[in-house]
Amino acid sequence: MDFFYTIFILTTITFTFTIIFTLTRPTRRFNLPPGPPGWPIVGNLLQVAGSGKPFFQYVRELFPKYGPIITLKMGTRTMIIISQADMVHEALIEKGQVFATRPAENPTRAVFSCNKFTVNAALYGPVWRSLRRNMVQNALSATKLRMFSEVRATAMDKLVDRLKTEAEANGGAVWVLKTARFAVFCILLSMCFGLEMDEKTIEQIDDMMKMVLLTLDPRLDDYLPLLRPLCSKKRKRAMEVREQQIAMLVPFIERRRVAISRPGSDPRAAEFSYLDTLFDLTVDGRSDPPSYPEIVTLCSEFLNGGTDTTATAVEWAVARFIESPTIQSRVYEEIKSVVGERKIDEKDIENMPYLNAVVKELLRKHPPTYFSLTHSVREPAKLAGYDIPKGVNVEIYIPGIGEDPKLWTNPDRFDPDRFLTGGESADITGVTGLKMIPFGVGRRICPGLGMATLHVSLMIGRMVQEFEWRSWPENSKVDFSEKSEFTVVMKNTLRAMITPRV
Numbered sequence: 001m002d003f004f005y006t007i008f009i010l011t012t013i014t015f016t017f018t019i020i021f022t023l024t025r026p027t028r029r030f031n032l033p034p035g036p037p038g039w040p041i042v043g044n045l046l047q048v049a050g051s052g053k054p055f056f057q058y059v060r061e062l063f064p065k066y067g068p069i070i071t072l073k074m075g076t077r078t079m080i081i082i083s084q085a086d087m088v089h090e091a092l093i094e095k096g097q098v099f100a101t102r103p104a105e106n107p108t109r110a111v112f113s114c115n116k117f118t119v120n121a122a123l124y125g126p127v128w129r130s131l132r133r134n135m136v137q138n139a140l141s142a143t144k145l146r147m148f149s150e151v152r153a154t155a156m157d158k159l160v161d162r163l164k165t166e167a168e169a170n171g172g173a174v175w176v177l178k179t180a181r182f183a184v185f186c187i188l189l190s191m192c193f194g195l196e197m198d199e200k201t202i203e204q205i206d207d208m209m210k211m212v213l214l215t216l217d218p219r220l221d222d223y224l225p226l227l228r229p230l231c232s233k234k235r236k237r238a239m240e241v242r243e244q245q246i247a248m249l250v251p252f253i254e255r256r257r258v259a260i261s262r263p264g265s266d267p268r269a270a271e272f273s274y275l276d277t278l279f280d281l282t283v284d285g286r287s288d289p290p291s292y293p294e295i296v297t298l299c300s301e302f303l304n305g306g307t308d309t310t311a312t313a314v315e316w317a318v319a320r321f322i323e324s325p326t327i328q329s330r331v332y333e334e335i336k337s338v339v340g341e342r343k344i345d346e347k348d349i350e351n352m353p354y355l356n357a358v359v360k361e362l363l364r365k366h367p368p369t370y371f372s373l374t375h376s377v378r379e380p381a382k383l384a385g386y387d388i389p390k391g392v393n394v395e396i397y398i399p400g401i402g403e404d405p406k407l408w409t410n411p412d413r414f415d416p417d418r419f420l421t422g423g424e425s426a427d428i429t430g431v432t433g434l435k436m437i438p439f440g441v442g443r444r445i446c447p448g449l450g451m452a453t454l455h456v457s458l459m460i461g462r463m464v465q466e467f468e469w470r471s472w473p474e475n476s477k478v479d480f481s482e483k484s485e486f487t488v489v490m491k492n493t494l495r496a497m498i499t500p501r502v
């Protein structure tokens with residue numbers, strides 16, 4: 001009875017609002033970029049959902065028809081999607097101050113982000129500046145990164161051991177993404193908490209983090225808030241997940257607090273961790289340091305930002321090595337000539353131009369996320385001659401730039417040589433030109449850029465040094481289809497055959 005009553009009320013409200021909305025819709029007054037016509041209230045939501053395609057694929061197919069900047073109406077949200085370098089430059093560099101903020105969040109996300117108290121979700125302003133400055137200067141600077149070189153070396157040894165054990169138990173076959181993901185998660189966990197944890201604990205935290213990501217996946221009521229009353233069970237479940245997240249991480253926060261307040265009490269605790277920078281952090285405009293739930297949120301951001309993204313890059317790298325044994329053996333030969341018989345170390349990487357070219361080509365051809373985080377304008381703005389009203393979501397379609405034939409020769413080809421002497425060049429930070437932006441560009445560029453490229457280079461370097469990688473099943477062709485799972489991963493999760501090198 002309750003259910004039918006709710007449906008009746010909703011239908012009446014929807015009908016009334018449809019009429020009011022179509023007549024008074026504010027976006028009617030604006031000169032928005034073109035896009036597929038939509039329905040009142042739901043906009044293009046049904047077309048997107050009904051296409052059966054991942055969102056990035058649906059969007060990719062719209063650019064040839066509507067041009068490099070398009071509008072999609074997703075229920076009550078208006079999305080403006082940009083796919084061309086000059087427009088990204090105009091938005092994020094020339095008008096960087098205006099386009100540097102983030103849009104409003106749905107109620108579930110607001111709980112997990114403690115009302116936008118994270119680097120990635122904060123509005124452009126004093127809170128964002130304080131949190132970002134702290135992360136960049138106190139946790140991700142070159143000096144701080146060097147302090148964790150031993151953590152990385154241990155994680156690389158563990159990665160090799162896990163691959164060997166898995167291969168021995170499975171006739172030489174290993175799952176690439178899962179193993180790479182675990183290795184990078186171990187590094188980030190150690191950097192974040194500075195505590196030693198056993199594998200079971202690490203797996204439990206990892207499982208909980210995955211659950212958080214799933215909980216934050218977009219839902220229908222994010223686009224149609226009218227439907228919120230029907231999604232109360234999901235919201236209740238989300239609140240339970242948040243409680244579990246806090247209950248799981250607070251004991252580690254307390255353990256670390258004890259370890260640093262009584263030096264020597266935990267002999268296995270690291271000298272420094274990201275968490276240490278949060279306990280007494282001064283945030284502009286606030287009198288108190290972050291609360292425990294806020295610290296949980298900031299630590300989760302640190303862990304989530306760099307785990308799937310980095311592991312995804314490693315999965316695509318191995319796929320390319322399998323597809324091209326020549327590229328794989330050139331990486332191997334370079335490692336042998338620079339490193340000799342010892343294990344590759346992170347200091348070696350700067351002396352390996354071919355490995356660096358492979359990583360760059362990887363991030364051009366397979367950017368781990370196809371959309372940057374959503375931007376929003378602080379005041380009404382213009383972009384490419386169109387209106388960008390306050391409150392709309394501004395999305396950047398990253399492959400549109402890295403695969404633009406006006407910027408690249410044979411952009412579809414995976415060809416690391418394009419970056420070697422006399423070939424093409426690209427500044428990944430976008431400072432001296434904008435040709436590929438796997439980490440975004442401008443004020444909100446990914447602060448983990450340096451660490452992420454180091455992790456990808458070190459992991460694929462060590463994986464190629466230790467093993468020869470081949471297709472599984474033997475002699476099969478690699479399928480380069482993609483699917484979206486927070487990052488854009490291989491549609492058929494990569495399994496590979498490995499043989500230890502002698």
Ligand code: HEM
Binds near residue numbers: 369
């Ligand atoms: C290959 C790995 C990575 C890729 C491809 C990647 C990509 C990105 C992208 C595209 C953005 C959005 C930029 C924008 O809003 O315009 C971003 C933001 C961000 N990333 Fe990364 N990221 C990676 C690794 C990391 C790591 C290792 C961390 C830190 C531990 C991290 C932390 C963040 C944070 C905090 C933001 C928000 C920045 C802000 O809003 O000011 N990322 N990243």
